[in-house]
Amino acid sequence: MVSLHGGxxxxxxxxxxxxxxxxxxxxxxxxxxxxxxxAHAPRSDARFLYEEEIDAxxxxxxxxxxxxxxxxxxxxxVAEYADRLEVLCGAEIEVVPESSYADEAAxxxxxxxxxxxxxxxxxxxxxxxxxxxxxxxxxxxxxxGLEPFVLRYYELAGEMVESVSPEVIGHLDLPRLYAEGAPExxxxxxxxxxxxxxxxxxxxxxxxxxxxxxxxxxxxxPYPAPWIVRLAAEMGVPFCFGDDSHSADRVxxxxxxxxxxxxxxxxxxxxxxxxxxxxxxxxxxxxR
Numbered sequence: 597m598v599s600l601h602g603g604x605x606x607x608x609x610x611x612x613x614x615x616x617x618x619x620x621x622x623x624x625x626x627x628x629x630x631x632x633x634x635a636h637a638p639r640s641d642a643r644f645l646y647e648e649e650i651d652a653x654x655x656x657x658x659x660x661x662x663x664x665x666x667x668x669x670x671x672x673x674v675a676e677y678a679d680r681l682e683v684l685c686g687a688e689i690e691v692v693p694e695s696s697y698a699d700e701a702a703x704x705x706x707x708x709x710x711x712x713x714x715x716x717x718x719x720x721x722x723x724x725x726x727x728x729x730x731x732x733x734x735x736x737x738x739x740x741g742l743e744p745f746v747l748r749y750y751e752l753a754g755e756m757v758e759s760v761s762p763e764v765i766g767h768l769d770l771p772r773l774y775a776e777g778a779p780e781x782x783x784x785x786x787x788x789x790x791x792x793x794x795x796x797x798x799x800x801x802x803x804x805x806x807x808x809x810x811x812x813x814x815x816x817x818p819y820p821a822p823w824i825v826r827l828a829a830e831m832g833v834p835f836c837f838g839d840d841s842h843s844a845d846r847v848x849x850x851x852x853x854x855x856x857x858x859x860x861x862x863x864x865x866x867x868x869x870x871x872x873x874x875x876x877x878x879x880x881x882x883x884r
Contacts, residue, residue, distance in 0.1 A: 602847070619633070
């Protein structure tokens with residue numbers, strides 16, 4: 597049992613629930629050996645605060661202080677849980693502001709000594725795409741249609757991988773959330789764009805998040821879709837599991853189904869991150 601994307605606890609994520617300690621205790625009960633906590637990175641521009649942060653009266657400084665507290669508390673829990681659970685402390689970064697997110701990610705990593713980063717695209721042309729169907733449709737319309745929107749999404753994903761070199765790439769085909777089954781998601785141009793992202797992932801040494809929260813969202817399969825899993829496997833891009841948990845009762849949900857999903861597509865290993873002395877290194881783990 598390994599997850600490298602999740603642990604979005606309510607004390608450090610206003611759209612999460614339960615405390616970080618409760619999340620880690622749930623991971624112990626679920627039989628995890630390694631559990632990566634990836635709190636959402638702070639955003640320096642108020643335009644990119646989440647709706648619940650705005651409702652709570654937060655500004656960028658409040659979000660930054662909240663992350664500072666998370667990083668300190670998580671670091672302390674590494675030793676506290678060491679006899680039961682390997683805890684990794686990371687952050688899930690955004691691609692906003694487009695002009696500065698890569699520099700901000702590097703500063704965040706260095707300031708807090710983070711174990712790793714998850715790089716995710718939740719914004720296209722600095723518009724949110726997974727907050728509601730209406731927001732998604734607005735971003736699609738701004739690009740002139742679903743295919744050009746999806747192509748821009750993958751362009752941003754590739755730029756993020758190249759500029760940040762995240763250890764993990766989060767839910768690579770997120771546009772499926774509100775467009776599953778649309779032929780544009782698998783057009784020749786989109787397939788080429790996905791291939792280009794995977795080439796950059798291979799060059800950066802990034803691991804793809806096999807994100808099982810899709811089940812909670814009502815999708816037919818985990819992220820990414822079967823054809824992307826097959827293509828990544830052919831190219832030698834590795835996978836890890838991400839439960840993308842936002843509450844203690846979701847910790848570990850879907851991991852077994854994700855394992856079956858990978859095995860059904862011919863993938864029989866995952867790649868985890870683990871501590872080796874002072875370093876965090878990759879380790880391949882068989883699924884059988």
